[in-house]
Amino acid sequence: MSNKTGIYRWKDWVFNQHNVICNQKYHGYIPYSFHLEVVEHTVMDEIKYNWPGITDNDVVLLRFAALGHDLIEDARISYNDIKFEVNECLHGGYGVSVAELIFLCTEMRGRNRFERHSDQFYVELFENPYATYVKLCDNLSNIRFSKLTGSSMQDAYKKEFPRIYKLMPEHIRFQFTNLIDKILKELDLDINTFKNYLTI
Numbered sequence: 001m002s003n004k005t006g007i008y009r010w011k012d013w014v015f016n017q018h019n020v021i022c023n024q025k026y027h028g029y030i031p032y033s034f035h036l037e038v039v040e041h042t043v044m045d046e047i048k049y050n051w052p053g054i055t056d057n058d059v060v061l062l063r064f065a066a067l068g069h070d071l072i073e074d075a076r077i078s079y080n081d082i083k084f085e086v087n088e089c090l091h092g093g094y095g096v097s098v099a100e101l102i103f104l105c106t107e108m109r110g111r112n113r114f115e116r117h118s119d120q121f122y123v124e125l126f127e128n129p130y131a132t133y134v135k136l137c138d139n140l141s142n143i144r145f146s147k148l149t150g151s152s153m154q155d156a157y158k159k160e161f162p163r164i165y166k167l168m169p170e171h172i173r174f175q176f177t178n179l180i181d182k183i184l185k186e187l188d189l190d191i192n193t194f195k196n197y198l199t200i
Contacts, residue, residue: 003060006089013085014067017075024074027151032074035141040066042137049178050133058130061094065101065134072106079103104131105138117160122167132172136179143186158187162194 011033018024018032026035043066047054064086071077082102083095104125110116126132139157146154161183165173173180184191 003056003090007060007063010064010086010089011067013089014071017071017077022075027145027149032070035145036067036070038141038145039069039134039138042066042141043134046133046137046140046179046182050176057092060090061097061101062130062134064090064094064098065105065130066137068098068102069105069134069138071102101128101131101134104128105135113156113160117164119163119167122164126167126169126172129172129175133176133179136176136183140179140183140186143183147186154187158189161187161189165194 014036015033018036022032024032026032040063043062044059047059047062068082071082072079079099079102082099085095086098087093087095107116108118108121110118125135139161143154143157145151146157165180181191184194
């Protein structure tokens with residue numbers, strides 16, 4: 001199966017899990033596939049600024065992970081089911097790689113947002129640049145939508161991003177400088193002041 005055909009098959013399966021089986025809505029009223037496609041588009045749009053020289057195969061992995069990043073967290077799909085379905089969509093045994101990226105993007109168990117987004121969650125996430133990239137694109141997509149709609153989540157994102165940034169290893173900050181700067185801009189945080197303050 002070609003990568004292009006595999007992407008379409010993967011989209012159909014993922015969207016069915018969220019839109020049909022779970023009847024999940026983004027911000028309470030939009031079919032969830034809207035958000036997943038926005039994250040995929042963000043991943044593709046930002047690659048040229050944040051990951052020059054990336055291979056075509058790795059781009060495919062990132063697209064699959066972007067579309068499926070909420071499968072475990074929201075659709076309750078297992079790691080093994082993701083591996084199986086990816087391998088049905090793509091030749092080359094990519095199932096483990098995609099499942100691992102989705103697993104690392106999955107929030108931890110917690111009683112509230114802070115516990116689900118624990119320091120441990122980010123430390124483990126930042127050990128994998130591919131998963132980090134997908135999660136940051138997810139963050140940017142959510143922040144842009146919240147800003148556009150005037151959602152109260154914008155305040156939550158603005159409050160928690162300084163902690164996320166402080167947990168980032170230096171090489172992650174450097175590699176994804178362009179993407180991080182866009183997040184800060186959408187949060188109305190002065191880039192230089194923010195970075196100087198948090199690196200003191």
